[in-house]
Amino acid sequence: MALINPHVNFNGNAEEAFIFYKSVFGGEFARVVRLKDIASPEFPVSEKEENKIMHIALPIGKSNMLMGNDVPEFLGKVNERENRSKISISTGSKEEADKLFNGLSTGGEVEMSITDSPWGTYFGMFRDKYGIEWMVEFDPNNIH
Numbered sequence: 001m002a003l004i005n006p007h008v009n010f011n012g013n014a015e016e017a018f019i020f021y022k023s024v025f026g027g028e029f030a031r032v033v034r035l036k037d038i039a040s041p042e043f044p045v046s047e048k049e050e051n052k053i054m055h056i057a058l059p060i061g062k063s064n065m066l067m068g069n070d071v072p073e074f075l076g077k078v079n080e081r082e083n084r085s086k087i088s089i090s091t092g093s094k095e096e097a098d099k100l101f102n103g104l105s106t107g108g109e110v111e112m113s114i115t116d117s118p119w120g121t122y123f124g125m126f127r128d129k130y131g132i133e134w135m136v137e138f139d140p141n142n143i144h
Contacts, residue, residue: 006087008068008132009078014053017130021066022058024103030057030065035072049073080131088135090142094122097138104128104136 010017015032022029036050052070059065066087071078091097101114107129114124114136122138 005065005067006085008066008087009071010053010068010130011077011080012052012070013130014056014068014070017128017132018053018056018058018066018068020128020130021104024100025058025060025066027059030059032056035070045072086125086133086135088137091136091138094138097122097124097136101126101136104134 008014008017018029032053033055034050035045035052035054038054039045039050049070049072052072053068055067055069057065057067089097089100091100097114101124105124105126105128109127111125111127111133112123114122117123117137120139120141122140123135124137125133125135127133
C-alpha cells in the first residue's frame with residue numbers, strides 16, 4: 001500500500017517549526033540532516049547556512065512521516081502566504097482533533113473553527129504560525 005507523507009519547505013526556520021510540531025504530536029525525530037552534513041566542493045555551504053535543515057522527519061502515528069527542509073538562500077524564498085497545499089490530519093476522536101487543532105493553530109490564523117461540519121465530520125482549517133496550512137478532521141464513520 002502506498003503512503004503519502006507531506007514534505008514542507010521553510011525559509012530558515014524548519015528546525016523551530018519541527019520542534020513546535022513535535023511538541024504537539026509527540027515522538028522523536030527519525031532523522032535530522034543539516035546543510036553542513038552534505039557540504040562538498042560541488043555543493044558549498046556558507047557558514048551562515050551550515051546549521052540550516054537539509055532534511056528533518058517526524059514520525060506521526062504508525063506509518064506517517066512529516067518531513068521538511070530549509071530552502072538554501074541561493075534558491076530563493078518560499079512564498080509563505082501562497083495557497084499551495086494543505087496538510088490534512090484524520091484523527092481517531094474529537095478529543096484528539098481538538099488537541100491537534102488547538103496546539104498547531106496556536107499563534108496562527110484560523111480559517112474555519114473546528115466544529116461539526118455539514119458533511120457529517122468534525123472539521124477545522126488554519127494556517128499555522130509558520131505559514132503552513134492544515135485541515136483537521138474526525139470522521140465518526142471512519143475510525144482508524
